[in-house]
Amino acid sequence: MSITLKKPLIYVTRDIERALGMEPGRHGAADYIIVSNDTPYGRAVREKNPDHVVLIDRPAGTDVLDTFDLLSLPEVQRTIDKHDSDLIVFQNTPRIERLANDMHWNLLNPRAELSRQIEEKLSQLDWLGVDAALLPPHRRMLVKDVCFEENKFVLQFNHSHTGEGTYVIESKDALDMLAAKFPDRECRVVDFITGPAFTLNLVAGTLGTIHGSISYQITGIAPFTDILFSTVGNDWALPYSTFLSDKDRSQISAIAKKIGRRMRLAGWRGLFGIDVIKDEISGKIYLIEINARQPASTTYESILGRTQDPKRLTIFEAHVAALLKRVFPVLSARVRTGSQIVKRVTNKTYSINVPALRAKNLFVMEYQNETHNKELYRIQSDAGIMESHGRLNDLGNFISSCIQ
Numbered sequence: 001m002s003i004t005l006k007k008p009l010i011y012v013t014r015d016i017e018r019a020l021g022m023e024p025g026r027h028g029a030a031d032y033i034i035v036s037n038d039t040p041y042g043r044a045v046r047e048k049n050p051d052h053v054v055l056i057d058r059p060a061g062t063d064v065l066d067t068f069d070l071l072s073l074p075e076v077q078r079t080i081d082k083h084d085s086d087l088i089v090f091q092n093t094p095r096i097e098r099l100a101n102d103m104h105w106n107l108l109n110p111r112a113e114l115s116r117q118i119e120e121k122l123s124q125l126d127w128l129g130v131d132a133a134l135l136p137p138h139r140r141m142l143v144k145d146v147c148f149e150e151n152k153f154v155l156q157f158n159h160s161h162t163g164e165g166t167y168v169i170e171s172k173d174a175l176d177m178l179a180a181k182f183p184d185r186e187c188r189v190v191d192f193i194t195g196p197a198f199t200l201n202l203v204a205g206t207l208g209t210i211h212g213s214i215s216y217q218i219t220g221i222a223p224f225t226d227i228l229f230s231t232v233g234n235d236w237a238l239p240y241s242t243f244l245s246d247k248d249r250s251q252i253s254a255i256a257k258k259i260g261r262r263m264r265l266a267g268w269r270g271l272f273g274i275d276v277i278k279d280e281i282s283g284k285i286y287l288i289e290i291n292a293r294q295p296a297s298t299t300y301e302s303i304l305g306r307t308q309d310p311k312r313l314t315i316f317e318a319h320v321a322a323l324l325k326r327v328f329p330v331l332s333a334r335v336r337t338g339s340q341i342v343k344r345v346t347n348k349t350y351s352i353n354v355p356a357l358r359a360k361n362l363f364v365m366e367y368q369n370e371t372h373n374k375e376l377y378r379i380q381s382d383a384g385i386m387e388s389h390g391r392l393n394d395l396g397n398f399i400s401s402c403i404q
Helices: 040-048 067-071 074-083 094-103 112-119 123-134 172-181 246-265 298-308 315-323 354-359 394-401
Strands: 009-012 025-027 030-037 053-056 086-089 138-142 153-161 164-169 186-191 197-204 209-211 215-219 231-235 270-278 285-291 339-344 363-366 375-381 386-388
Touching: 009 067, 009 074, 030 040, 030 067, 030 074, 040 053, 040 363, 053 074, 067 074, 067 094, 074 094, 094 112, 112 123, 112 285, 123 138, 123 246, 123 285, 164 172, 197 246, 197 315, 209 246, 246 270, 246 285, 270 315, 298 315, 339 394, 354 363
Parallel strands: 009 030, 009 086, 030 053
Antiparallel strands: 025 030, 138 186, 153 164, 153 186, 197 209, 197 215, 197 270, 215 231, 231 339, 270 285, 339 375, 363 375
16 A cells, blocks of 8 residues: 655655655655755665655765755755645754744644653653653652662663663762763663563554554664664564563553553654563563654665555555545554664774675665764665574574674
8 A cells, every 4th residue: 555645745864764665756646755865875766766866965075964954955945845845854853843934845744842852851751741650660860869779770861862871870980970970960760671672663643543563672782883772773573473472562552552642642743653671570561762753663664564564554654644634544564574783883893794795685775974873784684683682593693793
């Protein structure tokens, strides 16, 4: 199933992969057009869709442009105005919102301020209200007032993304170092929960919330990252094996239902994601993250969905439908296998044997990033790469062995 457009729709994004949950081209009466940076992968996409992919050159030796910088370019502005199109971005920001307002563009993404309120660790507690009970036991306090007793815990500052701004405190010395640097900074102190984490992408629509497919969250595995809590990938096969029980999946669904209702009541429309963790001791599942934006795993989940369950809308197509305020089916495509893993920029430099990966029928996408913990390579498979929590299977180990 594919969504039809009545008016042109342009997706402007730093990384073209973010926009590929829906094929560029004509969808019904109107076009879906992608505007992004000129990269090797972008050129491969444009070769297949020359009339619906616009790539922007940049001076040699400079970083790829972020979404705001792309939108600020006259050639991009002319493209949007020429098509009189609706506009989508990967993640809205106050600067993008102001520019869209000044240019009289119809930006479809939810308000940036609502995203900030939902995502940030302290404002999130207020926004959740009684649903803050879905989180692991936690306290809100100043760093100088936090005490280390005998159990390690997680300390989070208000803004935390891909593992940065989150600290595992295992000793009084580690806490004292943070307290010396940020004594009066407010933080969230969370009981440390040991166990596997999972991601679920969802779409808030006019009539309800669509649940995507649960993926195991691959986190902190070297050599893909050198940050303990950094997410490096997703495995859609593991949650639908015996690794998660029906009861586990029901617990995740119940959390998703509560957060989905709260998102819709707040006026959110379109994609968002939740991360949950299963306590390996009690078996209870806790909410650990709300991603009030298009989650990074959306594109590949949609690509897998088009193959595995083609009669239903993909999660990305449901996102577009929700932003356009369309009524759409309540079920999205079911994804029960497949995986992706990202090699991030690390302090240690590695070489990547891309030909060996491609010889295994793995899809490899290269990014033009140099900033620590940004994506360097995205490696995708139509099979799972995890054997169990924190343990790669044979295919996963092969991928890891290609990074030296």
